[in-house]
Amino acid sequence: MKYGILIVSHSADIAKGVKALISQAAPDLSITIAGGTDENGIGSSLEKIQQAVDDNTGDEILAFYDLGSSKMNLEMLMEMTDRTIHKYDVALVEGAYIAATLAEVDSPLATIEDNLKSLKIK
């Protein structure tokens, strides 16, 4: 598929939960997650994000995150990787859900981004 989805959260459970939710709307998409620290505590892990990016089979990645260090680690990874990653400063659950729904039916990026606009909260 053209687009894959990446979920970065401070909590492993939130990341897993969002994946379960959006997988229903987009069963064919590559959805990979990075939740919590390396020890599965609350926080974020560059290593987990790296792994989730490596595992994602989308040609390009649409990335969603929750709080501060998730964003910073995601941005750090974006500076290091060759993959094309689009990061969205939107509500995590709703944003990922809309993007997954639209990507599943091969919507163009402009359409996806247009629909995400109203969810921008950070």
Place this chain on the structure above:
Amino acid sequence: MKLELVDAKKWINLFVEKLEKNQTDLNELDTAIGDGDHGTNMKRGAEAITAAFEKKDPENLSDLYKATAFAMIQKVGGASGPLYGTAFLDMSKAVKTDNLELGDLLQIGTDGLKRRGESDTGMKTMIDVWQPVSDALKVNKFDQKVIDNALENVKNLVATKGRASYLEEKSKGHIDPGAQSSAYLFESLIEIMGA
């Protein structure tokens, strides 16, 4: 003044010592205006730095700052990980070919913090310590007073960036924990500069 490898190693090792010694104090500062784990997070980072140096003794300045950056990035967990990590990683890149004057080097670290945190001075963050220290070093006027003044200034600021910003006026009167751990970093620098 420039910092050569031997002294730079001492600098980071002293910082590690201070983080381990002051874990409780940092946690307490963070309990007042954050989530209470800055000391624990930074101690984990400190231990990772020690482990990295034991695994491979850095052979040049660039490696030293890079190993410090990666230990922080991988082990700190909170926002301080990518922040300290970016500062040291940018500094590591900057000294790859030539060593820099300390003021210029720390300015590069400070600029890294600003980029990663999308932040600047006056927002009650670690930048409020890094920037005045960089400025003072550039004009050879760096001493403990610079750090003390920076912390005093941070204390009186209202946070407009980071989790403490949710507290608005209530954040006033508290020292930002990241500013305090940065103060430990630069107090370590004073110790080795004086030696």
